[in-house]
């Protein structure tokens with residue numbers, strides 16, 4: 727376990743998405759050289775989906791054996807199958823429909839039209855995770871998280887019960903302050919079992935939450951402050967989001983250096 731959190735600042739959100747996409751593909755190629763399969767966790771949110779689209783745009787995506795990759799989600803909005811607000815729907819549109827990942831490797835949360843209530847849906851996702859991990863939760867190689875202006879991650883919102891849940895698992899959320907009110911989310915202890923957590927956020931409206939989180943604000947008030955992967959925790963941000971980040975936390979960064987169709991980028995250790 728490392729308590730180190732790195733902040734990599736990019737000129738703008740397009741540079742950020744391209745840089746994260748390139749790092750992701752590089753890391754996946756390395757991981758799949760070392761292990762049979764990898765479980766990844768996707769996020770919704772504006773930058774999270776832009777990152778997925780940037781991955782889809784890189785030719786290096788075809789160097790990944792996607793049959794050895796399993797995709798999960800950190801949270802989902804309680805709306806029907808195919809609804810435009812579903813994080814699953816947006817991720818399929820941006821990336822999953824464009825790569826050769828087998829359908830059985832894609833693990834969306836249940837949707838609101840599947841005949842389950844929120845609690846039963848959370849339980850079903852928990853069971854699916856445990857089955858994939860052979861009785862334990864799978865080890866997530868890379869977990870993407872967006873961050874809301876209020877400091878929420880996944881569907882763990884400030885001043886709600888979710889960030890206080892102390893057990894690794896999946897919970898139902900009935901009172902999300904951001905619509906829709908019903909959601910499903912991994913708990914913070916389960917998110918923190920991820921080897922690498924890559925937070926992606928951009929825009930001046932995220933700067934205050936990020937600054938508070940890095941300054942050690944209480945997790946119940948600023949949930950993103952409680953995020954810590956077992957190997958790496960990296961905040962990929964744009965310049966606008968960086969205004970309240972202490973200088974000492976900003977790593978000498980690696981910026982995207984090439985056009986989206988070139989395999990040219992500089993990467994640090996992830």
Ligand SMILES: O=C1O[C@H](COP(=O)(O)O)[C@@H](O)[C@H](O)[C@H]1O
Pocket residue numbers: 769770771772773774800801802803813871872873874875878879880881904
């Ligand atoms: O509702 C959600 O919002 C957050 C952040 O979204 P953003 O558009 O402000 O970047 C996202 O991380 C989460 O997965 C999603 O359900």
